[in-house]
Amino acid sequence: MTRVSLAEQLANNAELWIRQENIAEGTALPERSLASRFRVSRSPVREALQILAQRGVIVARPEGGYAVSAARGPANEPALPPADEDEPIYLKIAEDRLSGALPERATENELMRRYALTRSQLADVLRRITQEGWIERLPGHGWQFLPILNSAAAYDQGYRMRILLEPAGLLEPTYRLDREGLVKCRAEQQALVDGAVEWASPAQLFDANTRLHEIIATSSGNVFILEALRRLNRLRRLMEYGKAVNRSAAALRCKEHLTLIDLLLSDQRDAAADFMRLHLRDAAREKSVMHPIGAR
Structure with missing residues (x-):
């Protein structure tokens, strides 16, 4: 592992x-x-x-x-949205939670001592985790981490659900292309292909890719497809962080994203649905051989 x-x-x-x-x-x-x-x-x-x-x-x-160094690469390289300065601590908490080292419930004082944070620093991290949906404040005192995908079997089932839902969303009668959103995602994916994939953090890669898939789900016009995908993404976020990043595979998926976006922008929805199905199937196969932290 x-x-x-x-x-x-x-x-x-x-x-x-x-x-x-x-x-x-x-x-x-x-x-x-x-x-x-x-x-x-x-x-x-x-x-x-x-x-x-x-x-x-x-x-x-x-x-x-x-x-x-002068040899760090082009200064005008396209960039992803900037990483938070608390990214290392954020990812450490995610790793500890996924591995089981961090209990389901914890107080702020316990978390401050464990990660050597000030109350202000901890508040920033907790605010981000709350927004992402994997922790909530308990009434009165303390915090509770919410359920996550923590087994390889559940992770694989999540991908199978996506293969059923996401291509179907492209064929919904309520489908309306979010052109502005897709164009922004295309620029982000192109930045990754052009080199950012080599140094982006696990959280940035996950956010860029889920942002694209959720914009496509939003275009379906079916609120149940969108909500199902958002819920699944909240559950699988930590397991994605627990996987070692295969940079070459990540670059390939980003290139596939560009193909998918271009099909949608040219109104080839049937072809996009077929391509989406293959894209998700191949991603599922690739990630099933990478053992995440906490997998059983």
């Missing part, structure tokens, strides 16, 4: 920040300032910097530490 470490997640997030902010060549990257920016201790920052140096994103400075 392959797991993405906190240092690797932090390296991905730091590389994304360097690219999006177009940090100038030669800019020093002190461990202390990065630890403060990404709300982690200096130990994973040190490991993340070593990973970035191996990738050629940063270089060692003669006087010590690291600085941004």
Whole structure:
């Protein structure tokens, strides 16, 4: 079972920040300032910097530490929506919840101690998790994590449901193309194909792809199809985070997304429905051989 470490997640997030902010060549990257920016201790920052140096994103400075390299890739590369600065901690909580290391119920004080967070930092993370639908505040005191997909069998069943519902949604009599939404998704998927897929975080990849599929479901005009897909995406979010990201496979799926979008924009709905079915079937087969955290 392959797991993405906190240092690797932090390296991905730091590389994304360097690219999006177009940090100038030669800019020093002190461990202390990065630890403060990404709300982690200096130990994973040190490991993340070593990973970035191996990738050629940063270089060692003669006087010590690291600085941004000139060979990090084009500064004008299209980018995804920026990752939250609390991404490493957010993903660590997701990993702990999926693996069973984090109990179903917890108080804010327990979470602050466990992850070395201030109350303000924890509030930001909890706000995001609440919006995504996998935690809720208990009456009076504490928080409760909501049910998730935590077995390979349930995960596979979710994909089979999608294969039944999503292509059918394209053929609904109430279908109305959300052209503006699809054009925005196309730009996002093109950015991934053009290189962002190599450094986007698991959460960013999941959000970009579910955003596209939910916009297509919205176009169906069938509220039950849309709600079923949204509920399933909330349930499978953490299991997706628990999988090691296969970057080459992710790039292939993004290319398929571009084909699907172009079929819809040219009003080839029957062809799009057939392509959607094959796309989901192939994605299900690919991910069934990748063992998620907590799978039994």
